[in-house]
Amino acid sequence: MRILCSILLCLGLSNSLLAAPWYPVAVQSDGESLNYQPLTKAAEAWRICVLLPHGKDRYWWGVAWGIDEEGTRQGVQLGIYEAGGYENPQVQLQQLQHCRRLEAQAYLIAAINTRDLCPEIAVLRSQGVPVIDLVNRLDCPDLSASSRVDFADMAQASLDYIHALGGDRPVSLGWLPGPEGAGWVMDAERSIEQAAASGGLTLHHAGYGPVDRASQAQLVRRLLRSQPRLDYLLGNAEAAGFAAQLVQTSGARYATQVLATYTTERIVEQIRDGFILAAPTDSPVLQARIAVDLAIRALEGKPHARLVSPRIEMLDQRRLPDFDISRLMPPTEHWMIRRELPR
Structure with a gap:
């Protein structure tokens, strides 16, 4: 906690700044530079399953926080699961199957590897269930969209x-x-x-x-x-x-x-x-927020990009003071979010 507080103080940030609207934000959207603008609110309280590789560090804490924030803003229901590490692909598969039993209506997946989940994802896509590739890259055909940086x-x-x-x-x-x-x-x-x-x-x-x-x-x-x-x-x-x-x-x-x-x-x-x-x-919090919006757009049949990528920024001592830290990490009081998908 000491480290996070010192970072926020040294960059002159506060929780009120972190709570400011995150959009519009500069991205590459299907190869085109534009300012991404999410929906104002979801048409209904969609039930979305989120699969993350682990919750051991604040990179993934930030991803979970960004997902939770955007889900709350748009009024959807989230189940957020983490597999405990990249050595646990079977756990992530079991979590996906668990969400299928709960009849999740869409999936955000930060995959442990590129292919293990593809057979399950193929079944979901054949049923018209949106699947958003988040952060890590999936090599499965017919994904609904991707929110990630190369x-x-x-x-x-x-x-x-x-x-x-x-x-x-x-x-x-x-x-x-x-x-x-x-x-x-x-x-x-x-x-x-x-x-x-x-x-x-x-x-x-x-x-x-x-x-x-x-x-x-x-x-x-x-x-x-x-x-x-x-x-x-x-x-x-x-x-x-x-x-x-x-x-x-x-x-x-x-x-x-x-x-x-x-x-x-x-x-x-x-x-x-x-x-x-x-x-x-790679601004993981932004990737997370955008992924939620892409899932909602896919659920509601609204136009959306196939690949959205926040702009890569190189940080060193000179550039750090001007960087918006809320693109990278949650506020100091936030830890890893894990949540069962509501039935």
Whole structure:
């Protein structure tokens, strides 16, 4: 709680600011730049099932909060479920099946991996039930819509930032992507591998693992023991957060600058304090809000985009004070929201 409060104070934000209307907001909508405007209110209290991979960090707390806020504003009923981690695809499948038994009218799915839920989703879509792909990327045919940012673009934003610092100088990069098989990880790796293949970048892959502190700390320690003089380390938020602390407390043992592939409140704190160089943000709270609106539009047969993506913003010490933190995290008093879908 201390960390979140300090972030909000240092950025001059308050809960009243966080409660301000979130729209209109600049997005890419089916490839077109526009200001997204949601519906004023749903036509009825639709029952929507939300499936998230876990609730272990404030990234997903922010997603759940954004969903809950927009659901309340538009007057729909939500069931919000989290599977406990990327190592639990079977739990997420069981939660989807549970929502089917409860006859949910639409689904928002931040999938643990790209394909495991596709057979169940195919059944839902054959019955005309809207399914919105949220944040992580699904590779299922006939999804109703997607509210997500391409993590290939997120990784490219980090690479562009590194290139702007070093010009054409060859770079050694430590890479900690996250859980193997997750859509966002696969997308990020596409950019990293293309950059390595084009030359000028020596890539040191640290391996895959769940995005919890213990798993990522093990990978970071192993990487830095073998490559203590990396120019940069780029990793998921848990890996980058731990690596930044390790580098800061190691004296001169490690000589690497740390970036994260996405931003959480802990990453914001470490950017502010100079421990992490920079990170892009995909504005997960906005993705969540937009996903609710897309589901309602699909339920009501109203026009909607197939893919809506908030604008990626690269955050460093210079840019952080101007960033609207309510796009990234919930207010200080909000924790993870879990809720059974009302019958």
